[in-house]
Amino acid sequence: MSRPSAPAIRRAVIRACKRLDTKGHVAGAEGNLSARIGATRLVVTPSGRCKADLTAVDLISIKTDGTGMVGQLRPSSEIAMHLAIYRARPDVGAIVHAHPLAATAFAVARTPIPKGTLAEVAGVVGPTPVVVYRTPGTAALGRAVSAALRTANVALLANHGAVAVGPTIGVALQRMESLEQAARTILAARLAGRPKTLKAAERMTLEQLWKSGAGRGLVTRAAPRRRI
Template sequence: MRSDFEIKREICEIGRRIYNKGFVAANDGNITVKVSDNEFWATPTGVSKGFMTPDMLIKVDAEGRVLEGTWKPSSELKMHLRVYKERPDVGAVVHAHPPTATGFAIAGVPLDKYTMPEAIIFLGSVPIAEYGTPSTDEIPDALSKYLQSYDAFLLENHGALTVGKDLMTAYFKMETLEFYAKISLTARLLGGERELSCEQIGKLMDIRRKFNVPGKHPGCPSCNIEGVGEPVKQELKTNESGFDEKELTAIVAEVTKRVLAQCKG
């Protein structure tokens, strides 16, 4: 069993990584690690994740009460505690604002295409949890709908959240999420993603099971390939123009293609 100091040192290291990668700015984001069913180490409010030291971290209970430390907890701690309450398998939670993934969250476009083998095996599709006011129960309530099916979430007009059996797993899911978002955006600018076939997805899911990858994965809703957790249907929103998000994505891709063609001409 790892000591509290080792856990706190790892939290500071992951804080530096998400800061240096530009996943957070200023004092954004928060990280928690489960110690027991009623003890969690958490990053404090008002501190840059790139400049934390172990003595700044606080230990809280399942109700958010401070057990150790002199700093105040983040107002978004409720979101983390809801995850631990509803997902006993989760040992760590990372919340950040990776720019490209957050762009998808702001645009209201879920990352639900099955295109990259690595994302299919280690991440799964990524839904959008409906908007909630920060520091209230609105965000945990919106997130709760998806917790039993996914390990990575876009938070509408807010950012992203990833969970894992330990902190490194949760962090790597955040890295994979942003990488997946960047590639998805590039593919859409080039005319759209080409999804893998049901047969190809099935083989990748077999690999996931073979390597016993922990966590939730909704599987493929198109071909009913079994995942780990039941998929939640993500309803597309219709904006004032009358187009749904899939239609808008296709329109944006076509307009971008034509603009690039004109620039080349």
């Protein structure tokens, strides 16, 4: 299967921006998205712009080493985090950082999503490590998040929000949406009573089911770290 063209990837990023805004996972200029458009370049959303108002020409192109910026606007203030993730995970093709309400509540509580409660957590979301708090927009945050995502595809950023990665912007977005749905369901279940967890064997079966392709092509486990 051939890789989508750069214009197609730009359009996909904009569609994801608008969906995040429509579903209330970002407010105003919150959040940031990016996607690879080749071996050495990516596109990223600009700083200070409402996601609902963005167009493809607003995206900034930049090399994965942080040089060669092309665009009329400033790149997201979280560009250091995006670049750090791409360096740590060569298999990642896109990144979605958002502030969905329920998932961010878990992030503020510094509590991971219980992995044994829902099929989607076991199959689509996977582990949800909580990244230690670091000031947004700093290289320190980028290092902390990229380290957590070496063995996960979704992470909660303490007192901040959430980040999801995937081979495409569509997969990264789906993981973010599944994370938020799981967080909402678990919070509601706690109001209804004491949530019950799946048995270890049941969780393993679900993970194998998704890995085999039944889970719409999503894989919960991160690629193993490459030795250099």
